[in-house]
Amino acid sequence: MTSGLFWAGGRAEVSSTVIEVRNLCHTYMRGTPLARQALKHVTLSIAEGELVAIIGRTGSGKSTLVQHFNGLLRPDSGHVFVDGKDIWQKGVALRDIRRKVGLVFQYPEHQLFEESVASDIAFAPRNMGLSDNAVDDAVREAMRIVDLDYDEFAERSPFELSGGQKRRVAIAGVIAMRPKVLILDEPTAGMDPRGREDVLREIQALHDEHGYTVVLVSHSMEDVARFANRLVVMEDGRIAMDGRPRDVFQRRDELVEMGLGVPQITDLMAELARRGHNFPTDVITVDEASEALLPSLLAASGMAGESDSPCGGGGR
Amino acid sequence: MNFANAAVGQYMPGESLMHRLDPRTKMLVSLGIIIVLFVVSNPLAYALLAVPIVLAIAISGVPVKLVFRSLRPLTFIMVLTFVLHLFMDPGEALFSIGRITATDQGLRLGIVTVVRLTLLVLATSIVTMTTSPIAFTDGLERLLAPFARLGLPAHELAMMMTIALRFIPTLLEETDKIMKAQMARGADFESGNIAKRAKAMIPILVPLFVSAFRRADELAVAMEARCYRGGEGRTRLRELAFSGEDLAVLIVAGAYTVAVAVAL
Numbered sequence: 001m002t003s004g005l006f007w008a009g010g011r012a013e014v015s016s017t018v019i020e021v022r023n024l025c026h027t028y029m030r031g032t033p034l035a036r037q038a039l040k041h042v043t044l045s046i047a048e049g050e051l052v053a054i055i056g057r058t059g060s061g062k063s064t065l066v067q068h069f070n071g072l073l074r075p076d077s078g079h080v081f082v083d084g085k086d087i088w089q090k091g092v093a094l095r096d097i098r099r100k101v102g103l104v105f106q107y108p109e110h111q112l113f114e115e116s117v118a119s120d121i122a123f124a125p126r127n128m129g130l131s132d133n134a135v136d137d138a139v140r141e142a143m144r145i146v147d148l149d150y151d152e153f154a155e156r157s158p159f160e161l162s163g164g165q166k167r168r169v170a171i172a173g174v175i176a177m178r179p180k181v182l183i184l185d186e187p188t189a190g191m192d193p194r195g196r197e198d199v200l201r202e203i204q205a206l207h208d209e210h211g212y213t214v215v216l217v218s219h220s221m222e223d224v225a226r227f228a229n230r231l232v233v234m235e236d237g238r239i240a241m242d243g244r245p246r247d248v249f250q251r252r253d254e255l256v257e258m259g260l261g262v263p264q265i266t267d268l269m270a271e272l273a274r275r276g277h278n279f280p281t282d283v284i285t286v287d288e289a290s291e292a293l294l295p296s297l298l299a300a301s302g303m304a305g306e307s308d309s310p311c312g313g314g315g316r
Numbered sequence: 317m318n319f320a321n322a323a324v325g326q327y328m329p330g331e332s333l334m335h336r337l338d339p340r341t342k343m344l345v346s347l348g349i350i351i352v353l354f355v356v357s358n359p360l361a362y363a364l365l366a367v368p369i370v371l372a373i374a375i376s377g378v379p380v381k382l383v384f385r386s387l388r389p390l391t392f393i394m395v396l397t398f399v400l401h402l403f404m405d406p407g408e409a410l411f412s413i414g415r416i417t418a419t420d421q422g423l424r425l426g427i428v429t430v431v432r433l434t435l436l437v438l439a440t441s442i443v444t445m446t447t448s449p450i451a452f453t454d455g456l457e458r459l460l461a462p463f464a465r466l467g468l469p470a471h472e473l474a475m476m477m478t479i480a481l482r483f484i485p486t487l488l489e490e491t492d493k494i495m496k497a498q499m500a501r502g503a504d505f506e507s508g509n510i511a512k513r514a515k516a517m518i519p520i521l522v523p524l525f526v527s528a529f530r531r532a533d534e535l536a537v538a539m540e541a542r543c544y545r546g547g548e549g550r551t552r553l554r555e556l557a558f559s560g561e562d563l564a565v566l567i568v569a570g571a572y573t574v575a576v577a578v579a580l
């Protein structure tokens with residue numbers, strides 16, 4: 001029933017803007033000696049179907065920026081448009097905006113409060129005024145999307161789950177609103193490698209299979225290199241770079257200067273090129289690197305053709 | 317909903333004389349002023365007591381607007397006591413509204429109470445705004461130390477206060493975050509009657525308590541891991557130093573306050 005609601009696939013050709021911010025400024029604790037300008041004239045637009053990663057050092061204003069996307073923070077100056085509508089104009093219902101733009105906070109498991117997983121996930125759809133049946137549908141669907149078995153988890157207390165499961169419940173609690181855009185603020189913070197991988201895969205599936213426009217705030221260059229099709233780099237409340245990950249990572253020196261760096265594999269390939277090997281330097285994932293390196297490695301060891309898998313033992 | 321904005325009386329770092337003074341000096345002087353404030357009832361005395369307070373605010377460099385903002389939470393109480401005094405106290409009738417009558421003595425007492433409260437709040441705010449929480453509790457512990465011999469748990473009181481002060485901003489920040497997270501899920505804290513609004517607080521209070529207990533646990537473990545076992549024999553990284561400036565301020569302000577108390 002819901003798959004029709006989601007607009008799946010075909011994201012490459014359509015590019016209508018869903019979120020646009022223009023000249024956004026935000027200062028915390030305005031008018032006190034502790035005032036701090038967290039955003040400085042930020043202009044950015046996000047098109048339907050994109051998977052955008054926002055990256056930047058701690059304190060660069062990422063969380064502040066994404067909290068403007070659904071009207072949780074009000075800008076000091078500048079405008080926020082969602083679906084072409086200025087959300088701070090009179091008569092705009094912020095609740096509709098927040099439904100359209102779902103925001104998953106950093107450490108979202110800290111916001112769980114209900115007695116059971118199902119009723120916690122139902123909080124948002126209930127606030128949206130859905131009927132009991134529709135709420136139940138939304139809960140089941142959200143749990144399916146985040147890979148939580150309904151029969152097993154629905155009636156359990158969210159407080160007795162593992163960290164990773166809690167986080168999924170929290171993410172489902174936002175997905176259950178069926179937003180058009182899903183923003184995740186560091187969804188993998190504090191998780192083990194396996195849990196990170198799972199959550200990232202789910203996010204990718206949300207984008208690829210369920211048709212969400214996704215904005216992902218992240219610290220990890222490796223992760224965004226693999227998943228994002230656009231990378232926005234923030235520094236000191238401004239947008240420093242914006243483009244395809246491959247292009248952004250070409251500006252290695254600037255990124256290092258900002259304290260960010262590039263994926264290690266990109267570094268490695270750059271180093272090889274610097275030592276005179278003729279390899280491409282715009283490599284950003286391990287898979288791409290093995291593709292580029294393997295033929296020459298095999299040729300060098302005189303075993304060309306003996307192995308066609310990057311992990312095969314033949315090359316060693 | 318600006319929970320994250322500067323809390324009332326929050327420390328505002330700076331370099332002024334007020335910031336440099338030993339916390340004990342500031343506490344003793346303001347305590348002295350407050351005591352005198354409540355024993356005298358002469359309008360001139362209030363004006364004279366306001367002088368050191370205004371002076372302290374001026375040299376502290378803290379924006380005047382911010383200092384006065386600490387009065388805001390008390391506005392309601394002040395208006396209420398003023399009105400109660402005005403209409404309930406005996407005295408010559410000034411005017412009447414229906415069956416209740418305002419009296420001259422009521423008016424006088426009402427004004428006195430409001431002035432006292434205002435000066436009290438300003439005197440304490442300027443101290444907390446120029447003293448870091450650590451210095452504040454250190455000073456308090458030292459001031460209470462003589463009473464420890466009488467069985468007063470001075471160190472424990474100070475430690476409890478340090479921890480409470482330390483976690484107020486954290487909890488406010490946490491409240492702000494949880495509120496936003498629930499608002500992102502369509503929660504509404506602003507409309508509806510009292511019952512509905514009270515119910516709307518559940519999604520904030522439950523996570524807040526959970527996190528407060530978690531933090532308390534973590535803090536206890538962290539303190540024990542660093543061998544905390546009470547105040548006995550504990551040394552300080554930064555010893556409070558009573559300087560010449562302190563002595564001068566204490567003598568001048570002390571003499572001034574006593575003079576006001578005695579003369580009026």
Ligand SMILES: Nc1ncnc2c1ncn2[C@@H]1O[C@H](COP(=O)(O)OP(=O)(O)OP(=O)(O)O)[C@@H](O)[C@H]1O
Nearest residue numbers: 028029036038057058059060061062063064065320
């Ligand atoms: N509630 C607040 N009150 C005051 N200052 C704040 C508040 N939230 C953020 N700031 C300040 O604004 C700046 C930007 O913060 P923000 O949380 O947007 O950074 P961030 O890029 O998300 O960092 P992180 O990677 O650590 O999450 C920081 O300097 C921070 O100290």
Ligand SMILES: [Mg+2]
Nearest residue numbers: 062063106185
């Ligand atoms: Mg952040």
